[in-house]
Amino acid sequence: MKYWLLTTEYPPFFGGGISTYCYCTATMLQRNGHEVTVFVNDSRVKGFTEDYQKEIRIVRFNPSQTGSSSFLGHVTNISYEFAYVVKHFIEKEGKPDIIEAQEYLGTGYYLLQFKKLQYEWCNEVKILITMHSPAFLYLEYNHVPLYKYPNYWIGEMERFCIQAADVVISPSDFLVKEVGKRLTYLHKNIYVVPNPFISLEEEEVVEGVAEGEEIIFYGKLSAQKGTFKLLQYFEELWLDGFKEKLTLIGGEDIVYHPEGKTMGTIVRGKYSEYLNNGLLRLEGPIPPSKVASRLRRAKVVIVPSTVDNLPYVVLEMMSLGLIILVSKQGGQAEAITNGFDGFEFDHLEPKSFHAQLNRILNLTVDQRAFIRQNALNSVRNRYNLEVVYKQKLKVIQNELAAQGTSKSFPFIRQPADCTYPQILQKGVNGMLSIVVPYYNMGKYIEETIDSIKKSDLTSKEIIIVNDGSTDPESLRKLIPYRTDPDIKVVDVPNAGLASARNIGAESATGEFLAFLDADDQVATDYFSKATKVLGTYDNVHFVGAWTQYYEGSNKVWPTFTPEPPLVLFHNLINSSGLIFKRATFLYAGKNDKEMPFPGLEDYESVISLVENGFNGVVIPEKLFLYRVRKDSMIRGVSNVKKQVLCDYISHKHRKVYAAYGSELFSLTNANGTGTVLDNPSLDYQSFQRFPFNNPVTREVISLIKKNRVLKKIALRAFSKFIK
Known part of the structure; x- marks a missing residue:
């Protein structure tokens, strides 16, 4: 294979x-x-x-x-x-x-x-x-x-x-269920397969484990790894007269964002009293080659994660014959049988930690030997390469043997089933109708029509909707198109872009529908790739692509699949350059001619489609060419107009906005107004202060991450930066 x-x-x-x-x-x-x-x-x-x-x-x-x-x-x-x-x-x-x-x-x-x-x-x-x-x-x-x-x-x-x-594997049932609380799975091809493990004794010769003398936490310090919970438990014990020491071994440089400080800094500050009196010790990370010899002195290793998959530290410690105490909140609890080859406590029952730690500390020599041997046997029997290989191979072979393709695109949040009236005609099967709204655009129309004709999609018709043009040169440019057998020119009184698009859609005869403004262009393969997707999936109703600006700019707008809640927060897609299933557009996507100002009709159309369960996708290639003109309509849409238009859209489509109200509230709190955003992959707040998005600074950041001294300096600077 x-x-x-x-x-x-x-x-x-x-x-x-x-x-x-x-x-x-x-x-x-x-x-x-x-x-x-x-x-x-x-x-x-x-x-x-x-x-x-x-x-x-x-x-x-x-x-x-x-x-x-x-x-x-x-x-x-x-x-x-x-x-x-x-x-x-x-x-x-x-x-x-x-x-x-x-x-x-x-x-x-x-x-x-x-x-x-x-x-x-x-x-x-x-x-x-x-x-x-x-x-x-x-x-x-x-x-x-x-x-x-x-x-x-x-x-x-x-x-x-x-x-x-095609198939998902998880090392623990816990992780499958925890993710399932936050995501409704669309398929059942999810399997629990343990992580394969090469024990340390395969990599190096390890002498027998002596009787331990330390209580150790081994791993990166973080809230998720249970560092705060563990220290809370030990502080309670120490205040009650407990004399045993705790050693934390692992990286300290993870930033705890609510404080803007590294975990090491926080722990050293909050627990300085225990560090000074020797009850608490921070040791920092150790190289993998030193793990076995260093951890051999542990009487118990604690894994107190508040959530985790199947941390390898558990398998490593068990393979060394060490006694472990793990939280119930993670796959680590699935690696042991409580009281047989390790011990378990529950964060939801805080006193269970005290009880289990006390139980471990009071084990007899024979009891400790029994637990240790069982731990060694468990790792060897359940996580060795051959055992895991057989389980994983079975899953893979079943998937390789599976036949057929789905007619549904895997949107993250599958919308409810949606249908439109059967009286709507699909149009000529496989044909694309390209509607070009036209108002005094004679300067650019030839380039636009030429780009359409160069498309590798053969089954297409071109409809120019002349929206009451008055410029003599623009009217002259239409003359040859009126006799072109591949082009239909529709003349209407001037009523604006929204009306022109709707009239064009109603005049079209194709199964698919595209709009192309009279000053823009498309790549030769855009239409063929988009219609192929539309023809493949029953639940995909429109397709967009990345946008390459030209003339007034050379930037790229990398658009994204417009799923809620993000598409409700701000526009994710070049909604002026989409390819639709025409019946869907006519049913739920026609441009609203009553909006307070022109400029966002196409975005409102996308929201209307999504609200009705008609989702779309984005091809991650630069297939749409957008001309940047100083006098373009979108440049006349001020920030105040955008806010008014967005208010109009949210009120008109209050049902879908209400359904995602909590998420939209959180997105706005975290990022500010969506009217100035268009790329969710960027860290806008950092870009406003630091020039991170260029090759030089990216290389500097890469070097800092590899140098421990520089990393500490950068972390101290970061702590001041976010305050």
């Missing part, structure tokens, strides 16, 4: 849970005869590098191949670059049997978008998503503002990965 694994973390430069999982998984598959390639982004390399580690191919790539970092946020750009690299290698080597990607940070988001949008290079490739640590869940427990950009958008990418995957 040809198996590709996409990850943002891989040894030797990363040592966390995702890195460990990917190393163990790649090793497991390679040992069983599969051809394994690991793709990992690495800003230190130029282009691509390929090397082999124990017969596993490692492809490292610089995530700057496409230039998308100039208009996409950092995390979103990495996802797009992963898709590009996969495309590059598929075209060079052919398709793999399966691609596995992490859900964390939406790594597989754009790959899945291209697959679902029917791109031939990937539409038949099976994609497996592994749930590790979704940011939309972990940020919540770390008290990071979920609705602030780009956090919310990253969560949307992760949610889409879970919904769109």
Whole structure:
């Protein structure tokens, strides 16, 4: 089997849970005869590098191949670059049997978008998503503002990965249920498969574990990892006369956002009394090669996470024959049997921690030996590579054998079933009607019509709606089109853009409908790609694309699938350049001619469609060319007019706005007014103060992350910056 694994973390430069999982998984598959390639982004390399580690191919790539970092946020750009690299290698080597990607940070988001949008290079490739640590869940427990950009958008990418995957695996039932509280799963291809584990004794010779003398927390300090809860429990014990010491071993540099300080700084400040009297000790991170020898002195290792998947620290400690005390709030509780090979407490019953810790400290030598041996046996029997391989292979084989394609696009939040009256005619099957509203645009109309005629879609008709043009030159430019057999010119009294679009739609005969302003253009393959998607999915009713500005600007607007609540907060899509199912547009998307000011009729049309359950998608390519003119209509829409128009839209569509009222309230609180936003992948607040979105500063940030001294300096600066 040809198996590709996409990850943002891989040894030797990363040592966390995702890195460990990917190393163990790649090793497991390679040992069983599969051809394994690991793709990992690495800003230190130029282009691509390929090397082999124990017969596993490692492809490292610089995530700057496409230039998308100039208009996409950092995390979103990495996802797009992963898709590009996969495309590059598929075209060079052919398709793999399966691609596995992490859900964390939406790594597989754009790959899945291209697959679902029917791109031939990937539409038949099976994609497996592994749930590790979704940011939309972990940020919540770390008290990071979920609705602030780009956090919310990253969560949307992760949610889409879970919904769109051919199959999803999770290391714990806990994680499946916890995510399920925040996301209604669209499919049932979700399986619990334990993480494979290569025990430390396979990597190095470990002598027998001596009787421990320390109580240890091992892991990064964070709210989600239970650091605050653990210290609260111990402070209660110490105040009650408890004499045992607690040692915290792990990274201290995670920023706790509500305080704007690192976890190490907070702990050292709040618990200075216990640090001074020796009851509490902070040791900092230790290299993986030193874990076994350092942790051997533990009488108990505590894993107090408030939420977690299946942290490798549990398996590592059990494989060393150490006694562990874990919280019930995570997959760590599924790794043990309470009182047999470890111990469990419940954060919802705080006194259970005290009781269980006391129970462990009072174990006899024989009881401790019994627990230790059982822990060793459990890891060997349940998480060794061969046992996990058989479980994972069964899931993969079932998916590879599955046939058929879905007629439904996997929107994150599936709308209710929607139908429109059967009396509406679909039109000529497969044909696209392109409506060009025209008012005194003689200067540009030839370029616009020429771009339509160059389209690779053969079944199309062009309708120019002359909205009462008065300019003699513009009227003259229409003369040859009146006798062109491929073009129909409809003359109407001037009534504005909304009216012209509606008249054009009603005059059209195609199954599909597009609008193109008389000064814009389209790429040759836009119409064919859009109509292919519309013809594939019953639940996709309009299609957009990324927008390339020209003439007055060379910027790119990377638009996004317009799902609520985000599309209600601000426009996500170039609504002036969409391709529709014509019957849908006529039923629920016609432009409102009664809006207080012109300018947002097409955005209101999208909201109307979405409110009625008619969703759309975006092709992540620059396929629409938008001319930036000083005298364009949109430039005449002031901020005050935008606010008035948005008020009009929200009141007209109060039903859908009310349904997402809580989310919209939080999005506005976190990001300010949506009238000035159009790209949820960006960190707008940082951009206002720091020039993060350029190659030089991105390289500086990358270097800081790799240097411990510079990182500490940057964290101190960050603490002052956010106050």
